Amino acid sequence: MNRSHLIIAIDGPAGSGKSTIAKIISEKMDLLYIDTGAMYRAITYAVLINNINGEDESAVNRMLKQIDLEFKQNDQNRIDIYLENKLINDQLRTHQVDKNVSLISSYAKVRQHCVKLQREIPENYDVILDGRDITTVVYPETPYKFYLDASVDERAKRRLLDAKNKEDLSLEEIKKDIIRRDKFDSGRELSPLKRAEDALYIDSSDMSIEEVADLIIEKCRK
Numbered sequence: 001m002n003r004s005h006l007i008i009a010i011d012g013p014a015g016s017g018k019s020t021i022a023k024i025i026s027e028k029m030d031l032l033y034i035d036t037g038a039m040y041r042a043i044t045y046a047v048l049i050n051n052i053n054g055e056d057e058s059a060v061n062r063m064l065k066q067i068d069l070e071f072k073q074n075d076q077n078r079i080d081i082y083l084e085n086k087l088i089n090d091q092l093r094t095h096q097v098d099k100n101v102s103l104i105s106s107y108a109k110v111r112q113h114c115v116k117l118q119r120e121i122p123e124n125y126d127v128i129l130d131g132r133d134i135t136t137v138v139y140p141e142t143p144y145k146f147y148l149d150a151s152v153d154e155r156a157k158r159r160l161l162d163a164k165n166k167e168d169l170s171l172e173e174i175k176k177d178i179i180r181r182d183k184f185d186s187g188r189e190l191s192p193l194k195r196a197e198d199a200l201y202i203d204s205s206d207m208s209i210e211e212v213a214d215l216i217i218e219k220c221r222k
């Protein structure tokens, strides 16, 4: 693919700060921000509200063909997600979605559907995407690849402080969920979370969000 436009790809485990950092960079550099985890979350949310058994891969595949799921750019340079014409951005970070999203996102058809959309970004857009397979599968050709990491304790603490943790989960519960998701996302057969050899590894455990954002911006401006 011949692209002359900027694509910044960030991968990393749950709670590594990817989305907060990607939003800051998108604002500072005027880039479209694509939160690819939100796409997998939206499909998981659809599975849950349609009472589909998430363990039944064929049922999930059938549902995928039937639902009306749309991703639209909004005026904040981000993606709004609509299910059956209803905005669902705020429904995607519940504990229920957290618990089921790793399984649903491990299915081949679900991945094909999302990766296709992620690759369809118009050629004239400068974008930043974050996820688990952006540097390895979705845009391995971009020179701007980053792998963001942090210790499990630090990631759980960040999730606890996150304003979206509306369900008052304890630190231990969050930590358990993060460890479970790390294991599943890195161990799955299709496009597992892993460090691309040529991605810059950043351990953000002892860095502020601004420091990480500035480091990535500096690397992309060179």
Ligand code: DC
Pocket (backbone or CB within 6 Å): 014, 015, 036, 037, 038, 040, 041, 101, 102, 105, 106, 130, 131, 132, 133, 134, 181, 185
């Ligand atoms: O980044 P997140 O926590 O919102 O991602 C939710 C889940 O979606 C994550 O546990 C694995 C899956 N995911 C994926 O498989 N590939 C991506 N590019 C992004 C997310």
